Amino acid sequence: MGITHFLAIPFPILGHINPLLQFSQVLVTYGCKITFLSSDENYHKLKSACADAGHAKVIDSNIRLVSLPDGVDPEDDRKDQARVISTTINTMRVKLPKLIQDVNALDSENKISCILVTKNMGWALEVGRQLGIKGALFWPASATSLASFNSIQRLIDEGTIDSKTGLPTKKQEIQLSSNLPLMEAAAMPWYCLFNSFFFLHMKEEMQNLNLAERWLCNTTFDLETGAFSTSPKLLPVGPLMANDHSVLCSLWEEDRTCLQWLDLQPPQSVIYVSFGSMVSLKPNQFNELALGLDLLKRPFLWVVREDNGFGLNNAYEFQGSLGKVVGWAPQKKVLSHPAIACFISHCGWNSTIEGICNGVPFLCWPFCSDQLMNKTYICDVWKVGLGFDRDEKGLILKEEIKKKVEQLLGDEEIIERSSKLMEIIIKNKAQGDQNLNMFISWAKD
Template identity: 85%
Template sequence: MGIPHFLAIPFPIQGHINPLLQFSHVLVTHGCKITFLSSDENYRKLKGERDAAGHGKTIDPNIKFVSLPDGVDPEDDRKDQTNVISTTIRTMRVKLPMLIQDVNALDSHNKISCIIVTKNMGWALEVGHQLGIKGALFWPASATSLTSFNSIQRLIDEGTIDSKTGLPTRNQELIQLSSNLPLMEAAAMPWYCLGNAFFFLHMKQEMENLNLAEKWLCNTTFDLEAGALSTSPKLLPTGPLMANENNILCSLWEEDRTCLEWLDLQPPQSVIYVSFGSMVSLKPNQFNELALGLDLLKRPFLWVVREDNGFEVNDACEFRGSQGKVVSWAPQKKVLSHPAIACFISHCGWNSTIEGVYNGVPFLCWPFCSDQFMNQTYICDVWKVGVGFDRDENGLISKEEIKKKVEQLLVDEEIKERSSKLMEMIIKNKTQGDQNLNMFINWAKD
């Protein structure tokens, strides 16, 4: 039996590239060979960060990078996910068989033995299936969100949701995906809150492709999502992945590491960390309310304001006073593990959720779309390690609400204790994650 040769294909956004690249590094440490396929644009970004030495971070030389065009025009808005998904599928699909042929020709003794994809790239599993190559899914979100997408057809058949829109067929429908999972509002379903039938119909089709994968890998642990993991024998929790990270470059963006030195100067559990991930953008009036709310708190804060957010870092700096630091991108795992961090104002994307939980940091939940509302349900109602914000009559989270909820969280000793216990549980779960990883690697061997 040879060593597995994985062709890793993430959807071309940071929230998919980062975890799959991280997982690829883990596979390499177990002796696997990786060919990592990205879009031409992201290949240039990764190469640029690597050539700049990535501030002490490296990409393992055993990971070979290849790229294909994604078909998105330079003038197109890459935040328009409808266009990016459609164009990527249409453009990359026709070019993938030749790329596989070229990669295999370079090493005929160790051809690609398994294609591993993230969400929206299930078409590549179909291509691999036609070529007799094994397929696996690396899901970049929670196991519960994957279970929800895999339940779409059943929910339609039961008359719970509409087959064209995914909207509930009855008002204020509560949905229970399985008897082992909590009741959730229909609005928490990841296709519903996007408010676009395209995503629902796309994921309905996508699940047909993703079911071609024999293994579904999730960066989660059994005790975090036991109910979801029991819904399919394909589901393998391989988390927490961040425990394996060692100065590897996974980000497309340059991290401002001066924030770590700044954190070193702050008292223990004093800093409010604010980050909404790689995709979410605040509208100007909400941006201002957040800035004013942080100022009202009169506490140290670290705020990530991306340069593509429509604001300059300097815009936020005007509000920061003497107690805050604003950066365009942060080394989040390092930040969340820092003893100065008191709480995390988060959009509740899964990468941020698992990183916060792993470090025992309490949450203030500010979800926007996709699976983020579902993750908030777990954080606030299931694990009970955070609180949510209430919006005013204009749909805004006001500066007073921000101040009130942060102060409420910071004195809630029960939430702090549950956060610590959840962290200990996840660390213990790592043994099972490692066992599942070894099982997966053995399955992928020729």
């Protein structure tokens, strides 16, 4: 037998590419070979990022980057996820069989053993099945959010949600299974994203994803115990960030000056603020956050992307003598820095795992998708963070920001629970490694 060869296919956004690339690096340390398929646009970004030797960005030689067009025109808005999903499926699906054939022709001893996809790329599992290739899902969010998507049809059949929109049929809390927490219907990950398109897409997508024989999640059994009883396919392989592997290429240039700046700050003094790669604040909310950080009179590190609609230059005006504003940060290094006191976060799963693994308490500012569900876990299940209250116009005011940061940093129990949760997660790593070994053996046979 040759070595296990995975064809990794992420949906072409940062929140899927980075976790799957990180997972690919981990698989390489287990002796696997990876062909990593991205859209043409992201392929060129990855190639140029990895050629930037000045930042010591590398991809292991056992990971080969390949690309296909995703059909998104240069003038199209890549934040329009509905458009990107539709064109990617329609364009890549017809070209994938030929790419697989070409990849296998290059190394006939080590043909592709398994196709590994993220959400929205389930169509590739169908292509793989037609070619007799095994399929697995790498889910870049929580196991609970996957369990919720997998429950869509049952919730429709029970009359809990509407079959066309996914909206709740009446005001009620939803419990996906007897050992999962009760959640507001609004916390379901399809509830506030792209209206009914995304709900109907995911209802169909779950049929594709069920073609995968394994569902891998960057989580641990102790973090989401209840989720693993909902499907035998679910396999916790985290925390992946704890693996020591090559430096990842980032599609976006990181401003590493913030690490030197953090070195100058007292221990547990800095408020870290980042809302991930997709979310943008409206100008009035942006101003309230800036004024709230100013009111605190504490050092803060604030990630403001250049494409946030308000402008990085405008944010620089707010940093004052205590703050540091950057366009993008090396987040894992930031969260592991002793100067960090807390994390004002959108509660995306990657950020949630990275914060937990470093024992950092959260202030939760979720927007959509699985972020509301993650906030429920952070605040109500794990109890390692607090949420913000909004005013009658839906704004989080500067006084509320100041109040909640001070409340969090004064709450010894939350800080202690954050440290304990970190210890539990790191202990879970052995089980994650064992599951990973089992998965690789299955993919190879």
